[in-house]
Amino acid sequence: MVKRRVLGLxxxxxxxxxxAGCGSSESxxxxxxxGKSSEPVKIGLIVPLSGAAANPKIYVDPAxxxxxxxxxxxGIDGRRVQVIKYDSGFTPExxxxxxxxxxxxxxxxxxxxxxxxxxxAVKPVLDQSKLPLLFLGGGQEAxxxxxxxKGASEYSFRIGTPANLTTESGVEFSIRNLRATDIGLxxxxxxxxxxxxxxxxxxxxxxxxxxxxxxxxxxxxTDVTSELLPMKDTDAIVSNDYPPTLALILRQMQQYQMTxxxxxxxxxxxxxxxxxxxAALTKSLYSETPCNPSDSRRPETPAWTRAYESAHGYTPxxxxxxxxxxxxxxxxxxxxxxxxxxxxxxxxxESLDYTGGVCEDYKTDPVHVTGHSAVIMSFADGTxxxxxxxxxx
Amino acid sequence: xGEFISIxxxxxxxxxxxxxxxxxxxxxYKATGVINFAQGGLVTLGAYLGYxxxxxVGVPRALAYVAALALMFCFGMVVERIAHRPLRSRPxxxxxxxxxxxxxxxxxxxxxxxxxxxxxxxxxxxxxxxHVLGANIAYWDLLIVLVTAxxxxxxxxxxxxxxxxxxxRAVSADPDVASLYGIPVARFGLIAFGLGGLLAGLAxxxxxxRGSLEISMGFDAMMTAFAAAVIGGFGRLGGVVIGALVxxxxxxxxxxxxxxxxTELYPFIVMIGVIAxxxxxxxxxxxxxxx
Numbered sequence: 134m135v136k137r138r139v140l141g142l143x144x145x146x147x148x149x150x151x152x153a154g155c156g157s158s159e160s161x162x163x164x165x166x167x168g169k170s171s172e173p174v175k176i177g178l179i180v181p182l183s184g185a186a187a188n189p190k191i192y193v194d195p196a197x198x199x200x201x202x203x204x205x206x207x208g209i210d211g212r213r214v215q216v217i218k219y220d221s222g223f224t225p226e227x228x229x230x231x232x233x234x235x236x237x238x239x240x241x242x243x244x245x246x247x248x249x250x251x252x253x254a255v256k257p258v259l260d261q262s263k264l265p266l267l268f269l270g271g272g273q274e275a276x277x278x279x280x281x282x283k284g285a286s287e288y289s290f291r292i293g294t295p296a297n298l299t300t301e302s303g304v305e306f307s308i309r310n311l312r313a314t315d316i317g318l319x320x321x322x323x324x325x326x327x328x329x330x331x332x333x334x335x336x337x338x339x340x341x342x343x344x345x346x347x348x349x350x351x352x353x354x355t356d357v358t359s360e361l362l363p364m365k366d367t368d369a370i371v372s373n374d375y376p377p378t379l380a381l382i383l384r385q386m387q388q389y390q391m392t393x394x395x396x397x398x399x400x401x402x403x404x405x406x407x408x409x410x411x412a413a414l415t416k417s418l419y420s421e422t423p424c425n426p427s428d429s430r431r432p433e434t435p436a437w438t439r440a441y442e443s444a445h446g447y448t449p450x451x452x453x454x455x456x457x458x459x460x461x462x463x464x465x466x467x468x469x470x471x472x473x474x475x476x477x478x479x480x481x482x483e484s485l486d487y488t489g490g491v492c493e494d495y496k497t498d499p500v501h502v503t504g505h506s507a508v509i510m511s512f513a514d515g516t517x518x519x520x521x522x523x524x525x526x
Numbered sequence: 527x528g529e530f531i532s533i534x535x536x537x538x539x540x541x542x543x544x545x546x547x548x549x550x551x552x553x554x555y556k557a558t559g560v561i562n563f564a565q566g567g568l569v570t571l572g573a574y575l576g577y578x579x580x581x582x583v584g585v586p587r588a589l590a591y592v593a594a595l596a597l598m599f600c601f602g603m604v605v606e607r608i609a610h611r612p613l614r615s616r617p618x619x620x621x622x623x624x625x626x627x628x629x630x631x632x633x634x635x636x637x638x639x640x641x642x643x644x645x646x647x648x649x650x651x652x653x654x655x656x657h658v659l660g661a662n663i664a665y666w667d668l669l670i671v672l673v674t675a676x677x678x679x680x681x682x683x684x685x686x687x688x689x690x691x692x693x694x695r696a697v698s699a700d701p702d703v704a705s706l707y708g709i710p711v712a713r714f715g716l717i718a719f720g721l722g723g724l725l726a727g728l729a730x731x732x733x734x735x736r737g738s739l740e741i742s743m744g745f746d747a748m749m750t751a752f753a754a755a756v757i758g759g760f761g762r763l764g765g766v767v768i769g770a771l772v773x774x775x776x777x778x779x780x781x782x783x784x785x786x787x788x789t790e791l792y793p794f795i796v797m798i799g800v801i802a803x804x805x806x807x808x809x810x811x812x813x814x815x816x817x
Contacts, residue, residue, distance in 0.1 A: 356536045413653075
């Protein structure tokens with residue numbers, strides 16, 4: 134077991150070096166005053182390390198891998214990279230506390246924050262400290278608008294699928310591919326629940342279907358009977374809830390003999406990976422996610438996924454792939470900037486065009502969203518298979 | 527009709543889970559006058575112990591449940607030794623806060639031990655349902671109701687028909703007088719905390735297969751159970767069970783037929799409403815003097 138783990142880590146390191154060579158060869162030549170410093174480049178990983186829906190390993194493991202690879206590859210401009218972990222929880226208050234702590238620790242950039250309200254909450258901290266944040270949570274509210282005080286900080290960059298794609302692709306897939314007409318929505322309890330419902334209802338109508346039932350699920354509940362039964366006659370259920378609730382929905386769908394597909398967001402992949410529901414139930418589960426590391430056509434991804442599985446003993450999902458890529462993106466931006474000056478780094482992130490990611494290619498658009506593709510995964514045959522790709526948006 | 531029955535049964539099952547947690551509160555409170563806020567952590571611990579024994583160690587299921595409950599009885603007594611016994615001379619609030627602190631320590635310890643990614647504890651009853659009048663009732667939900675009924679009956683019989691139960695009641699009524707009659711008051715406190723731990727563990731074990739195991743599962747259960755205990759009149763077993771069932775039903779029926787926007791608020795809306803009308807709870811409270 135130990136030998137297998139060591140071999141896995143070795144394989145991962147080699148794949149990392151290979152991926153770095155493929156992806157950022159164009160960026161490694163720029164000189165930097167930062168390169169003369171012996172101080173490590175501190176990068177803050179600001180993710181939920183505790184809480185009901187937390188699953189820190191999917192961020193921490195790829196972050197450690199990425200840092201090991203960056204350091205094996207000479208660091209950033211010759212400086213060793215150090216990752217410091219901060220518990221963002223899931224609330225805006227926790228995110229602000231964590232971001233302030235990171236600022237006082239002197240980190241150069243932040244990676245993380247999977248919840249939109251948190252990205253918005255840390256805006257004043259980022260604006261004041263001029264600290265770049267590569268965030269992982271979707272949501273239109275967290276886009277940056279130069280001419281509007283609303284939205285995220287200008288130092289925030291969404292690494293992953295744009296909000297409209299995150300919100301709508303599950304509904305679009307249900308109607309177009311699964312031939313569903315009546316859609317049921319089971320929404321996570323959050324401040325954006327109402328706006329999410331409106332967006333999804335509009336997406337259903339635009340694609341020729343309709344939302345016939347929509348309910349909000351209370352966090353931490355152990356029964357979704359009253360939310361689920363109104364969906365009994367729908368053709369498909371779309372949910373943006375977290376893995377424990379999705380698993381509960383699947384089990385109670387079985388109880389009430391509801392056989393329609395359940396289409397979730399990235400969390401749905403976690404239900405499969407963490408075996409939160411029996412295989413028989415995940416056959417009707419689909420996951421909308423920026424990429425599927427287990428079934429990707431990108432040349433560097435299969436080897437990375439195999440090495441990751443070997444090193445950590447579980448299948449990486451899009452969160453892990455994006456976290457890993459975020460470190461490469463930062464290296465690229467810092468080395469192209471040629472300094473650690475925040476204005477220079479900001480400029481590089483705004484003009485980012487990075488093609489070496491294991492999840493996807495990243496190119497920053499005017500609202501600071503860098504990912505532009507999404508896939509739908511199915512688990513019907515016991516492995517995560519890509520059944521639909523949305524690209525080029 | 528089928529849908530209404532399904533929602534009704536779901537409400538009863540949810541209420542029974544709250545009742546198990548609330549009974550843990552009451553047993554401890556009756557013997558010591560302390561509201562043990564470690565109960566939430568103990569619920570989570572019970573569920574994780576079951577998962578550890580069954581899934582990770584591979585102990586046969588029945589044996590694992592018995593072992594987990596025995597361990598939970600011991601953990602309950604440990605809570606008494608840490609948060610109650612040494613602090614008996616301190617203000618009541620100090621003891622209550624100490625129990626809350628222990629709950630948080632248990633939660634952190636579990637996170638370190640098992641990680642914070644959610645887990646699932648399956649049972650042989652997974653997916654098995656009983657069809658009644660168009661409703662699909664999960665066998666596990668029926669088991670929850672059955673187990674709760676057995677526990678409530680056993681506790682009621684113990685308190686009313688046995689020597690130890692009578693001594694418990696004597697301690698509850700007046701610990702100083704009970705002590706004069708030679709009743710080992712301190713030992714009863716220890717046993718009460720142990721029983722509270724056992725009931726919390728039982729609630730955790732019954733709760734785990736319905737959802738997923740996660741670190742804060744017991745805290746949510748504890749909050750609802752506390753509301754149930756207040757509604758029932760703190761100190762009365764029957765009242766607490768009624769309170770828990772009312773809350774489970776109100777949550778499910780309210781969410782289905784009124785609005786799903788206030789599901790988590792319903793227990794506290796009901797609690798405030800009840801104590802506004804009956805300040806001592808539905809069945810009235812028992813006067814309690816702290817040990």
